[in-house]
Amino acid sequence: MFKFFKSLTTHHQCVSVAARNLSTYGGPLLFRASAPMFAEPLKKKKRLDPQILKAREDRKRKKIEKSIRKLEKVAKTFKPIDEVQLMALLSNEKNIRQRPAVEHTVDQLENRLSLVKQWAKHKHDEHYFNLQVINDLEYSQQRALNELREVSEELYQAAIEIDESLLPYELIGPVETPPIENYESPDGEYIDVTKKWE
Amino acid sequence: MLTFFNRTYSTQKVKWDIMAGICLQRKPVITKSLTNIEVNYQNILQEIEFEKSLKSDHELRHDKDVQRIEQLKKGKINFDDADPATNQSAQDYLDQNKEELLKFKLSSRITEADEKMDNKSLNRKLEENLIFVIKQKLGHDDFWILPQGLWTNGETLKETAERVLKESCGNHIRVRFYGNAPCGFYKYKYPKTKREQSNVEGAKIFFFKATLLDGNVEEKCTWKDYEWATVQELNNRLIHPYMKSIKLFLSNYNV
Numbered sequence: 320m321f322k323f324f325k326s327l328t329t330h331h332q333c334v335s336v337a338a339r340n341l342s343t344y345g346g347p348l349l350f351r352a353s354a355p356m357f358a359e360p361l362k363k364k365k366r367l368d369p370q371i372l373k374a375r376e377d378r379k380r381k382k383i384e385k386s387i388r389k390l391e392k393v394a395k396t397f398k399p400i401d402e403v404q405l406m407a408l409l410s411n412e413k414n415i416r417q418r419p420a421v422e423h424t425v426d427q428l429e430n431r432l433s434l435v436k437q438w439a440k441h442k443h444d445e446h447y448f449n450l451q452v453i454n455d456l457e458y459s460q461q462r463a464l465n466e467l468r469e470v471s472e473e474l475y476q477a478a479i480e481i482d483e484s485l486l487p488y489e490l491i492g493p494v495e496t497p498p499i500e501n502y503e504s505p506d507g508e509y510i511d512v513t514k515k516w517e
Numbered sequence: 518m519l520t521f522f523n524r525t526y527s528t529q530k531v532k533w534d535i536m537a538g539i540c541l542q543r544k545p546v547i548t549k550s551l552t553n554i555e556v557n558y559q560n561i562l563q564e565i566e567f568e569k570s571l572k573s574d575h576e577l578r579h580d581k582d583v584q585r586i587e588q589l590k591k592g593k594i595n596f597d598d599a600d601p602a603t604n605q606s607a608q609d610y611l612d613q614n615k616e617e618l619l620k621f622k623l624s625s626r627i628t629e630a631d632e633k634m635d636n637k638s639l640n641r642k643l644e645e646n647l648i649f650v651i652k653q654k655l656g657h658d659d660f661w662i663l664p665q666g667l668w669t670n671g672e673t674l675k676e677t678a679e680r681v682l683k684e685s686c687g688n689h690i691r692v693r694f695y696g697n698a699p700c701g702f703y704k705y706k707y708p709k710t711k712r713e714q715s716n717v718e719g720a721k722i723f724f725f726k727a728t729l730l731d732g733n734v735e736e737k738c739t740w741k742d743y744e745w746a747t748v749q750e751l752n753n754r755l756i757h758p759y760m761k762s763i764k765l766f767l768s769n770y771n772v
Contacts, residue, residue: 409571416571431561438558452768456700459765463702463723467674470535470721477673478698485696493548496623497643 398516533704534720535668537677539685540700540763541649541692543729543745547626549644579607636744639733645747648767649734650754651685652742656708659741661754663763665722674699678725687735692727699723701766703759724766 409416423431468475551559572580630638641647650661666681668674675697682692706712706719734743744754748767752760 412577413571415577418568418570418572421568434554434557434561437554441554455765456768459701459762460698463699466702466704466721467699467723470533474535474674477675480697482694482696485693493545493644495548496626497546497628499622499624 531718532716533718535674536665536720536722537668537674537681537699538663538665538701538703538722538724539649539678539682540663540724540726540766541682541686541729541734542726543639543647543649545646546643550626575607575611582606582608636746636750639729639745641745642747646767647745647747648751649686649729650744650746650751651740653740656711660756661744662759663724664740673697674723675725678727682727685734685737685739687737689732690729690734691731692729695726695728700726701762703762705759724763726766 464475464478467478626643628638628640628643629635630641635641639647649664651664652659652661654660655662664681664685666677666684668677672680675694678694682690701724702722703724704719704721707715707717712718736743744750746754748764751763751767755763
C-alpha cells in the first residue's frame with residue numbers, strides 16, 4: 320500500500336515538472352488514451368414507403384414461386400430412355416420388318432443343345448481353374464511371408480506394409496489387333512450430340 | 518554325454534543367404550484367340566440373335582431396291598422418274614463401305630518376331646504373358662533362372678528387388694512392382710564343398726512380381742543369355758523343383 324502511494328506521488332511530480340513529456344502509462348490511476356476509432360455519426364435511415372416495400376417482397380416471392388412451379392413441371396416428365404422406349408414408327412412397321420420364320424431340322428436343334436451343354440461345362444471348368452489359380456497365388460504368397468518372418472521380423476514388417484503407389488491403378492487392357500506403328504489418326508470434326516434435359 | 522551332444526547341435530546355427538528374385542513380365546498386348554468351343558458358341562449365339570431380330574433400316578432399303586428393279590423390268594415405271602439422289606442402291610452403299618474397310622490395314626496379330634522365332638524380342642507372342650529369364654552360371658553349371666541377387670543389410674526386400682532389377686536389366690526400363698510383399702518362395706542348398714567353405718547352407722529366394730511398362734532390357738555381363746519366354750517355354754527351360762514353386766504365382770499357366 321505504501322509503495323503504491325509512493326509511485327503516485329512521484330508521478331504527480333513528473334506531470335507538474337515536465338508537462339511536455341507526458342507519460343500516460345506507468346501507474347494504475349493515470350489516465351489512458353484509447354485508440355482512435357474514426358467513428359462518425361450514424362446515417363439517418365431512409366424511410367421507404369411501406370407499400371413499395373411490400374410490392375418488392377411480393378415480386379421476390381412470385382419469382383421464387385414461379386421457379387418452383389417450373390421445377391415441379393420438369394420433375395413430372397422423365398428423361399426418355401431411347402433404348403427402352405419403342406419408337407412409334409417401329410411398332411407400325413413391325414409387319415414389314417418381321418423376318419421369315421426359320422425352320423430348323425431336328426439335327427440342327429440337337430446340335431445347338433449339345434453345344435450349349437458343352438459351353439456350360441467349359442465355363443464350369445474355367446471357373447474352377449480360376450479358383451485354383453487364386454488359391455495357388457494365396458498359398459505361394461503366404462508361404463513366402465511365413466518364411467520371411469522366420470528369417471527376420473523386421474523384413475516381414477516392411478513386406479506387409481501397404482504400397483500406396485499402386486493406387487490409383489491404371490490398366491491398359493489387351494486389344495483385338497496390335498497398335499499400328501507410327502499411325503497418325505485422321506483429323507475429324509467433333510460434334511457433341513449429347514442431348515440436354517432441363 | 519547325450520545332453521551335451523544335443524546342446525552342441527542346437528546351438529549350431531544354420532546360415533542361409535537371403536535373395537530377391539524378380540519375375541519380370543510383359544503382359545499380353547492383344548486378346549487371346551478364341552478356342553474352338555468359344556468360336557462355335559459365338560456362332561450359335563449370333564444365329565439365334567439374327568433370327569429373333571427385326572429387319573433394320575438398311576435391309577428395308579435393300580428390299581425396296583429389289584422391288585423397284587423388278588418393276589423396272591416389267592416396265593411399270595420409267596428410269597427418268599427416279600430421283601438421281603436416290604439412285605445409289607443399298608447394295609452400292611454396302612460395297613462402298615466394304616471397300617473403305619479393306620483399304621484400312623490392321624496390323625497383324627502374328628508379328629515378325631513370331632515368324633523368325635526370335636525369343637529375345639518383346640514383340641513376340643503378343644497374346645501371351647512373357648517372362649524374362651536369364652542363363653547364369655551358378656556353381657559349375659549354367660542354369661536358366663529368373664534374375665536374382667543377394668540381400669544386403671539395411672535394405673528391405675523390395676529395395677533389394679529394385680536394385681537387382683537395375684543390375685540385371687539396366688536403367689532404360691520402367692516397371693511396376695506389385696506391392697511390398699514377395700509373391701513366391703524357393704530355397705536350395707549349395708554344393709557340399711561350398712557349404713563347408715563359407716558355412717552357408719544355401720539360398721532362400723523371395724520372388725517379386727513386376728510388370729514391364731516401358732523400355733527394354735540391356736545386355737549385362739552378369740548373365741550369358743536371356744529370353745522372353747512363355748510359361749510353356751519356361752517349363753522346358755527351368756529345372757523341375759524351381760519351376761514348381763514359380764508356377765504357383767504365375768496366374769495363367771496351362772502346363
